Amino acid sequence: MDTQSITGATAAEIADSIRTLHERGELRAGDALPPVRELATRLSVNRNTAVAAYRLLAQAGVVVARGRAGTVIAGMEAVAQEGYAAGSVLRDIGTGNPDPRRIPDASTALAGALGRPVLYGEPVIDPALEQRALEWVGADLPGRDLRITVTSGAVDAVERLLAQALLRDDAVALEDPCFLASIHTVRLGGYRAVPVPVDVEGMTVEGLRAALAAGVRAIICTPRAQNPTGATLSPGRAAELRAVLADHPYVLIVEDDHFSMLSQRPYETLIGPEHRRFALVRSVSKSLGPDMCLAVAATDPETAERLSLRLSPGTTWVSHILQRLVLAQLTDATALQAVAEAGRHYAERNAAFAGALTDRGLPATAADGLNLWLELPLEAKTVADRLMRRGWLARTGDEFVLGEQRSASRHLRLTVHDLTDEEAERLIDDLVDASR
Template identity: 75%
Template structure:
């Protein structure tokens, strides 16, 4: 098949490969000939073939496998957050908030101002803008502007798109939040793994990523997904010191757990850093269907982000903005959010204690899920749990490197289990490990 590739320029060669792929002659996984071989067959300079493969890689049509060569990409099924489809098992890998703890929006809907918003008006509701500024100013030691996006993932995608080109490198936590992995891969960027320990992103890992030329860093300052780790003050200070020599690297902090977190907010963003964004969505406490996030950024990033919004989603619905503001300023709702935060913390701590009583290390962390370390492959344990009626997520799904060693971690969402179900899961997990 690959001997049908034609062309004398990089653009012609790339276009030929694209055509063969579109017609199904080159299928996903099909290897392309080595650069020297292709250049010799086509009678072109080796650099021309290299440039063609680079164009294809930047377009996401091929991927380099190192010594295994370059292969055609496909539309691979990738793990997604949320409930697994079509399963009769008890799903403890969802990462979802408890729907019983999400405030009812009905009272707020009755109090939303009814004035219509027309083209050309400010895209951010004035009241929400003022509230968001106060919310962020308490934690961000830098001048900032507020942009409203359709959730945190939307904010991250647009932030990367306004700052990067295809094949630019992005530092990601490893293990990593699934949406961040997908966003970076679908954008055509290169993910550089930064290990995460119990204090969050590691200093040596970040330093290595910066040495590798990353142009953006995506960090979860607290309740890191999937590990639940939160930055300590000492770790955050050390990371800021490393970033001080890279003021134009875009820092994106996804503080997704914000109002539910039991940990103080510690930031990578120093007062003199030039490109940054602190993103806080309302999905975890007002519900995933409230697709709204606050992005506090430097002025230039705010201008670029506004330009990225304008071609498609010109603004986030003002009805949604007013609904969020009405709930966020309602004392009854904020009391419900505080109660939900306490519930998640208490249930996760109780489950972790049960595991430790049975010899399974499970540090109490922040977030909606627990990161449970196992003495053997998580896939084996997960398969044994399936036979006992449970569906869990293994750490393999959150690894940046598909060729990494099998994970020894499970991510478990257990806050909605009652005491009896929690005890049953622990017993089944202990049996599966043995």
């Protein structure tokens, strides 16, 4: 570590010097930079100049401010990902995956999706899919002047929406606990996550008020089947949140309604009739399969115009073959029936598992979505370790938590809908035993 080589007389020069040392490997991830007062004295500059230099570096993602621990060179923090754990021989009950047997067969629809080739300069959105998408979201946002953008899944939509509205170090309100992909997107974008607690009715009113007071410029909310908790906005809570947001019409609201085709709960929204910047994102990954990587974003006209600048033909548009394939399934009665049956199946299997756990003295509630969010009488890591010795790979709540309790979560997120009856009974026995 070589902090003695830092030079410069202005904030830009000091920041550039530190970046150069980092690029040459003389400063590495985790290395502590000198305290502001010490650096200012050494370089004979005003303390505010040193503060400004560190701020420039933080906005560029080069350093991380850790309060009393000082400012350190940033590294690439590993972020947990959805899906099966690689290389594990254990029965994975934390995948968050849909049941592949419940995903509609796309082979028939594929034949009709090929069609004529689409060339550069043509519309990036298939007109028929655009119309179907407007019908899909229009009833839930009545009276709004909506524009449709097609993206490569909900995560892609959220990333583009934040990029067109924010700068590095801008604050974003995230649900706490939070969807793993949202945590990852905010960190990679260099934004500051402001946690908003979630209860059974969704984002809390006081949490949202505090986030707005902290200056958030965007809010990412899951209106139903919140991942990991399964929470769904109640009509009363949604009305309270809209009332709070009425004084902040230009804060970007991104609603990730990822489970819309499968959800057993009605849609409620944070987006008030006068709100100016918003996006309702609906994907097909849970219903038509993760490999059917497509989402539609219904936005206000200005947001749509900004998004269109990030969808240049040939590089970042969504394949028209995929668009036609999704449209064919969204308009096919057999496929839609299969999706509806899958939604009921997930709800019934989760409810049965939660009921059996409750009967055994471990209270559980099935909310909405693919998973169960199980509260435990002791730390989740202890229970997960005990389950591992019994052949199960569980996912603890620590991975989803943004706030202060990140290392002491008492929750597991369980994906149990695809277990056989025998597997479910064995897991319930092991959960009860491991939770003692």
